[in-house]
Amino acid sequence: MATEAGWSCDANDAVHVTIVQPGEKKPKTLSAFHPQFTYPIFGDDEQIFGYKGLIIRLRFAAHDLRPHVHISYDEKFKPVGDTAALDLLATLKPFVQPESFANLPDYEKAIQEDPDAKDFKPPGQFVLGYEADDRKYEIWAGSLGNPDVRKILDRMQVLVSLFIEAGTPLETDDPEWTLDRWTVYFVYEKVTPPTPTASAYSIVGYATTYRYWYYHRNQSETPTVKNDEFPPSEVDIAELPSRIRIAQFLILPSHHRAGHGTHLYTTIHAACIADPTVLELTVEDPNEQFDALRDTADYCLLRPEFLRHNVNLNPDPLGAYSEKKRPRNVPTSALIPTKLLHDIRKSFKIEPTQFAHVLEMYLLGQIPKSHRLAGGTNLARLLIKKYKADNENDRRYYWWRMLTKQRLFKKHKELLTELELMDRVEKLDATVQNVEEGYEITLEALEGRLPEVPTDEEAEENANEQASKAPTGSRDQRVKRKLTVMEDDDEEDESEAAKRPKI
Structure with a gap:
């Protein structure tokens, strides 16, 4: 009698995705690869029971994605009581089109003799x-x-x-x-x-x-009561x-x-x-891979604009402060040009959290590497000197950390305030370091590949060129309340446990 041992296989290995096109006599494979995940189809364990030598081929025509499912195996488990091999066709049916189950000769003939293939153009x-x-x-x-x-x-x-x-x-x-x-x-x-x-x-x-x-809402208009039909009959x-x-x-x-x-x-x-x-x-x-792609693309888009406007951290936002009496809070607008940045974000239509990520990465890149953690700066000494550090780049780096901590704390305040004081401080510092390390990876990858800052005329030309690439007829901005950057005395109320937050 057959036993269950040895009848399970890895679904990711069993599934083969192939892109095919006509060949001389029968369809040929352009590319083939295994899936990254199969748990939505075969369960969390990504295992298929009941077959030996199992291969599930998902074929797609290269141009119009005409699909086909072909299953082959060496042996199939004979049912024992309630234990039986997985019904592969029934399992796959909710995920693929009915036409996928045509017999193999008919599918290959359709690929070889498609009368519309020669004149095919992508839709849209x-x-x-x-x-x-x-x-x-x-x-x-x-x-x-x-x-x-x-x-x-x-x-x-x-x-x-x-x-x-x-x-x-x-x-x-x-x-x-x-x-x-x-x-x-x-x-x-x-x-x-x-x-x-x-x-x-x-x-x-x-x-x-x-x-x-x-x-x-148009802020320039005074709200008025209207008796118009709502919702409108045609929208x-x-x-x-x-x-x-x-x-x-x-x-x-x-x-x-x-x-x-x-x-x-x-x-x-x-x-x-x-x-x-x-x-x-x-x-x-977004997953981590898309986050990295998006950060890189947005950074390359925004960096020329930041350079053109000389965006940078003010190393001395306190001005002529008093040793005996210092302000507890420093307005964010004293550190960076918040109104200008608000307008840039609006014009490039990037959502606030993503814009903050790119801005933080850019501001970090404006600080010489020798004055950043990646360059071996003495962080312990900086946290003693704080904004009184002798070198202005050390002061910029101090304020960069405060600016980044402010964003992380505000985003996760409810979660962070549930932690003990020392845990909050420790986790926030760890998260800022994780964020910084992620930025350093992107900055290092882009080093030497970025063009010089364009002139105003070149920037306008680039913007027009980008707009011209958009499809014809294709398809919150809210004013934030005034933010403040907290000094280290207050920073003990901040923290963040996770790695760089996702949007």
């Missing part, structure tokens, strides 16, 4: 073309209300479960007005067609963005002030480390800047 509008490593790529964007956009997205949504941790496939059977809020960006490589009837497009990755209404969501949220963002593993993620993100950002109804770009629950 052409947005941007670029080159990387002597290969040509294009970005296209279209509304999810477009049936052709929706068809390709539906076919590839299983990849969300396989490559985006905690990712959720979109519901594409919603009403049209809801679907129109979604924009899908496709990244394709332009390739030499392998056969006379094959397509010249091969999928690289995609992103989805969601447009949602953002209340934004065009594209004309309302909105935020854009990046929901899904995926570059296939075979195209990693080639800059495609940066091109895709900056294209989405450029579309937001070009759309006067969009007030802010946000991201839904």
Whole structure:
């Protein structure tokens, strides 16, 4: 009688994702890779019971993502009582399109003889073309209300479960007005067609963005009571002030480390800047890899603007202070030009927490490395001298730490005040160090790769060029209350346990 021992296999190893295109006689594989995760499909243990030599092939046509599931194995466990091999077809059906279960000869024939492949163009509008490593790529964007956009997205949504941790496939059977809020960006490589009837497009990755209404009252207008119909009988969501949220963002593993993620993100950002109804770009629950990509892209975008306006930390915000009587609080505006920074953030449509991250990283980079923790500065001595340190860069570094601690404490005040006093101080210091180390990694990676600060004319030209890359017709700003930077006597009320907070 068969036993259960040895009948389980790793689902991540068993699943093979392949991108195929027509070959001389049958479809050939352009790229193949294993998933990062399979727990949404096969459970938290990511194990499949009941097979030996199991291979689950998820094939996708390179141009239109026509899917196919093919399962093969050497042996299958014979049921013993209530114990049976996992029903693979039933398990996969909720995650893939029904057309995926066509028989293999029919699928291969459809790939080889697709009459529409030669004239295929990605759905939506052409947005941007670029080159990387002597290969040509294009970005296209279209509304999810477009049936052709929706068809390709539906076919590839299983990849969300396989490559985006905690990712959720979109519901594409919603009403049209809801679907129109979604924009899908496709990244394709332009390739030499392998056969006379094959397509010249091969999928690289995609992103989805969601447009949602953002209340934004005109501060120059006096509020008045109106008897207008509410809600209005007809509302065009594209004309309302909105935020854009990046929901899904995926570059296939075979195209990693080639800059495609940066091109895709900056294209989405450029579309937001070009759309006067969009007030802010946000991201839904980014992971660490996306955080790093976003920080780098936003830093490269904002750094020239900061340099052009000579943004830097004031090393002496207290001015002529008295040794006997010093102010307990220093206004943030005495340290950095808060009004100017507010205007820059608004013009680049970056949400407040992300803008603070980029600003902190930039200000840290303006301090010579020898006066930062990464350069071996004597932190113990600095914490004794504080803002009275002899060197102005030491004072800048002191105030940088205070500015960063202020943000972390304000963001997590409720959690931090539950800790004992010494625990709060210790955890806040540890978190500031983690944040600084993360910034140092990015600054080091960018060292020597950034251009000099542009002139006003060049900056305007760059802004216009970015706006021109946005798709035609594509889709909080609130005034913060005055902030203060606390000195070390008050800093014992601050802390933060986690690593750099996510938005």
